[in-house]
Amino acid sequence: MNSFILQTFNGISYAALLFLLASGFTLTFGLMRIVNMAHGSYYLLGGYIGLVVAKTTGNFALALLAGGAAGALLGFVADKVLIKRTGEDHLAQVLITTGLAYVVGDLALKVWGGDAQKLPIPMIMRGVVELPFDIVYPIFRVFLTSVGIAVAVLLWILYRKTQIGAAIRAGVDDREMVSATGIHVDRLFIIVSALASFLAGFSGVLGGAFLTVYPGAEWEILVFALVVVIVGGLGSLEGAMIGALIVGLLDAYGRWLLPEMSYFVLFGPMAILLLFRPRGLFGTANMT
């Protein structure tokens, strides 16, 4: 029973990390119909920049901000210089953003080397804490989960309770209508895109402390984030939350119970879900 509870906590903390990355991806796809294979690169760059800042200043909060900013900056450049040119052409988007991901990944390898590096965390987070059911759990993971929940709540409030959120939801639902009502769609795009890439970079710092930063991390986490977004439904924030939880838990249980088939445990249901309900759990039916 203890193992089960432990794995559940593991799943939840991983879910928190996945949500931070997936929420941005789902909103950029939902609102702007952009498939961005470089979303993982924002995570990677954020992680490395956060690493540098954490090592030089010893300030974790600063590292988090720096990582987020790095992600946002890279995202901004990617949007303006590359993604803008592809219009609605998903094929071109995949191609151009994969190219960008290759460039960023390889440069990162050159600059920071091939070893996995752990991002230093503040002393207070380095210990363990006692949780119910006799579980002794790393404080950092609890912190990570709390951050994930906090961001989820904040995003949800933004999305459901503010005017901007209403505009975003309307845009996800029907983009042409939104521009017809006079809302500045371009500005909306910039805000959502910046938020998404900031969160990606930010999660890169957290991931760097949790899982280490290493070349190839951008692809591993991107694939997981994609599963989250597919299961939850492209364009749905709630879907990203539920999807992250499902993926995080399936991953933890899979690794624990069927380590040789763990990817199958995760991707199999996803593939089946996609075949019979492509819009995922919460996605709208008009996504193409």
Next chain:
Amino acid sequence: MSTPALSLRAVTKNFGGLRAVSDVSLEVAPGERRVIIGPNGAGKTSLFHCISGVIQPSSGVIECFGEDITHLAEAQRTLKGVGRTFQISSVFVDLTVLENVALAMLGIQGAKWGMWSSVARMQHVRDKAEEELTRVGLTGKTDVMVKSLSYGERRQLELVLALVNSPRLLLLDEPCAGLSPAERQRLSAIIRDLPRTITMLMIEHDMDVALALADRVTVLNRGAMMLEGSAQEVRMNPQVREVYFGQV
């Protein structure tokens, strides 16, 4: 009384809370030219979608030459001899004119699974294509990419795609939409000259075209049938004038 070419009995289509087609019943005799008119949003295209199989009606029965086709898929209805043009041009722009016609011809044949013979070398396809294209006035464009055809030429091609397999029932959804008056005249003349072996159902906005071609006219309003009669009867009817002309 011979079997009607098309028979609709209490056909209704709901989209969530919206009733697009409401309890429509009609019969079209073989060889007849029936025109469907009605203001925007009257449900004409939705009705066509039900008949051609793009959507399934929520209730009601549709029969084609006595056969129940209500639940058949679109492709199956085509195999039974239903041909259709669309209001918004739906020809294949990235293919050549010949390839468009070839696809229309192959659609109802087992040969669509052929994996060895080159389509470009199929002489019978080319000959038939040229014959049909000449009939609508699109000569000399066989190997041209559709994207370089004018809109009027694309509408002509659209008609060819529907006609090439000699359908028993032809559904024309505003075939003259977006055409210049001269093109409109030419196309209506072609439609008028089609053989009576083809039963024709047409949606038209242009009253003159409609009334010149129609044997009988069905008027739809808000998804329901308002009136049915000869072209003259419909033209003179005061309710129709109010509903239809009042909107212009």
Next chain:
Amino acid sequence: MNQTNRIALVLLLGLALLLPQMAGTYWVTLSTQMLIFGMLALSADLLLGHAGLFSLCHAAFFAVSAYTTAILQVRYGVSGAAAVPAGILAGTLLGTLFGLSVRTRGVYFILVTLAMGYIIWGVGYRWTALTGGDSGITNVPAPALGDLKVTNASQFYYLVLAVVVIVLIVYQRLVSSAFGLALRGIKTGEPRMRSLGFQPGAHLYTAFVISSFMASVAGVLYVYLNRFVNPVTASLHNNVEAVLMAIVGGSGTLLGPFIGAGLVLGLRNWVSTFFELHLVVMGLVFIAVVIWAPGGVVGLVRRLMSPAGKEGQS
């Protein structure tokens, strides 16, 4: 096919035949690799260039056939004559299963195939008892049919070249046929195809299975070239590159995938001899292709060669 194309192909074939006489083992092996990956790219391009489906799982069939042949020969001592068809069959069977992905379109298709590709990679990586895990299967013997054995790189090159030529001939007929035209019709106007009497799903599924067969053939050749196979063969990277090679070379064309394979592999080999940033170069090439040459190399060549004023002719 017109005169210029025919002459160009004959010339290319001639060059290809003469290669081992003119260049050393390094180039012969590299060219063999280009031919094999070109075939993988071609298999993915049947779906992309003709049916409009962007598949990220074709390296899975490639890897499964490679692994099957390798495991049968190395672990069970099965002869090449049986292991080769078994490998191709295994990859194609997987294709019949993964072919269910054609129930989706557009982005969803990309994502389903991405997931499917990842599953196979995961199996290769995690199911150590079957696949040897990280280290994969090594010591695969040279390809042999009874007493006939391939003993050097040139012989293998000619074998692969022969297979590629045969595949290209059949592929060319396939894409010019009614079936190929139907795929392009589906790509460009699926709803219309339904109203013309086609069932797009059936055509797409068949195309998918055919493409998985092609990828499986390439996979078997691959395992004999390398004499080993490991999970990297089924990696996301390989899956992405299969499609990227086709695009860079010219999607929807006969030789585009091979040109793309040549370019990508050539770049990788050439660039990494003097500096380590070959992925940066590759990434820049992809970006450049999207911005300036969406038709790939073949598209560029065609544009350069066609006189202005012949617009509208196919």
